[in-house]
Amino acid sequence: MRYSIDLTYKTPKEWADHAIKDFDSFLIDHADCERKASATALGFVAKCPDKVEIIPELIDTAIEELEHFQQVYALMEKRGLQLPKKMEKNPYIRQLMDACRSTPDERLMDRMLITSIIEMRGMERFKLIADTIEDKELSDFYRDIWTSEAKHATLFVRLAFNYWDEEAIYKRLEELNNIEGDICRKLEWRSAVH
Numbered sequence: 108m109r110y111s112i113d114l115t116y117k118t119p120k121e122w123a124d125h126a127i128k129d130f131d132s133f134l135i136d137h138a139d140c141e142r143k144a145s146a147t148a149l150g151f152v153a154k155c156p157d158k159v160e161i162i163p164e165l166i167d168t169a170i171e172e173l174e175h176f177q178q179v180y181a182l183m184e185k186r187g188l189q190l191p192k193k194m195e196k197n198p199y200i201r202q203l204m205d206a207c208r209s210t211p212d213e214r215l216m217d218r219m220l221i222t223s224i225i226e227m228r229g230m231e232r233f234k235l236i237a238d239t240i241e242d243k244e245l246s247d248f249y250r251d252i253w254t255s256e257a258k259h260a261t262l263f264v265r266l267a268f269n270y271w272d273e274e275a276i277y278k279r280l281e282e283l284n285n286i287e288g289d290i291c292r293k294l295e296w297r298s299a300v301h
């Protein structure tokens with residue numbers, strides 16, 4: 108069984124130069140991504156209380172993501188930054204959610220696979236930030252973050268295997284992966300994770 112994901116769009120190194128031009132904005136967006144990642148894991152728990160096989164790992168993941176949020180927020184505090192009252196809608200996430208199918212079962216599968224793809228993309232981009240940013244402390248921080256996201260990138264695909272068969276998962280994963288690659292290719296670069 109293979110749980111890893113081969114992204115279909117490779118983010119160029121120049122993306123990181125662009126992203127950290129306004130590092131304060133990047134950090135605020137990153138904090139929001141971590142908070143949402145924690146909420147997503149808990150969202151699965153709320154939506155599927157009967158899927159008892161996966162709930163402990165979902166709770167663990169929610170805690171880890173909340174710790175990431177805490178760490179990024181601490182960096183924000185150090186720089187005197189505040190979270191905005193309302194974050195701009197994330198165009199990357201919105202387009203991915205639009206790609207989800209509509210029956211409850213298909214939707215759940217798509218949400219789980221998309222969560223893995225988002226984690227994989229986060230891992231790719233945090234690694235680029237770690238390799239690019241000159242500040243040693245921040246570079247170390249992003250290296251730690253990307254190793255942690257790497258674990259999440261395979262987690263949700265693995266959890267999906269409890270409920271759907273291999274052929275259905277790989278087929279849909281390939282489709283969603285292609286969609287995600289197209290979204291990334293077309294999105295304008297911002298000082299943000301996506």
Ligand SMILES: [Fe+2]
Nearest residue numbers: 141144172175
């Ligand atoms: Fe995270």
Ligand SMILES: [Fe+2]
Nearest residue numbers: 144226256259
């Ligand atoms: Fe994560």
